[in-house]
Amino acid sequence: MRNRKWPIILALAAAWSVTVSAAPATAPATAPATAPATAPTTAPFERADFPALTTPLTNIDGTPFDMMKFKGRVLLLVPVAWDTNRRQLEDLQFYTQRFGDRGFTVVGIITADFAPETRSDKDLAQAIRDRYKVTFPILATTKTTGADAHPLFKYFASKSDGHESGGEIKGPFTKFVVNRNGELAKRWEPAARINNNPAASAVNDILNTPMR
16 A cells, blocks of 8 residues: 555656746845935036136236135225325225234235326335335236226126125225125225224124125
8 A cells, every 4th residue: 555655646746846847936036226326416616606706816926816715705905006095005904904813805906097107016016015014915907997907897896786886996995895705795985984983894794794
């Protein structure tokens, strides 16, 4: 009896094996494909975001003066000339000493647009330093008015809204305050004195405004 059962068991086993091998193989589960991780991108620095700093000026020695080094500082940019009021230069030096350690810089920019100048930029700048004892940088002669004005002064002339007056500058010692974002924040006309509390308070407020 025992021997008769073996052929039946073997036949059943063979049939089961065929059934199992015929079943379609199931592929191993795989995680859904994911896009490769990308590093966060940082928009490149756009110089145009700092309009008053976009175009270099010129040093007395003729080399470029990169305004972008003042990014994040408050600037007082002033066209200067020899035929001028001593008190205006004293005011600028006063601001240099009062606010210089708070991220504030005065920059004088020689202009010959309103009176002829026969001396070289180097001689004129040295004469101003010697006579008026100023320590702020003085840059080379720059065109401040007209169609061929430097882009800096074209920008200033275009920003009349919100300032006491606007348009092209009317003479040396038009005073432009540039905020930490490289934007025109305040303008005073040539005859305006800034050795007073309202002017100092305005500069103080601009200094207290953080860079965006």
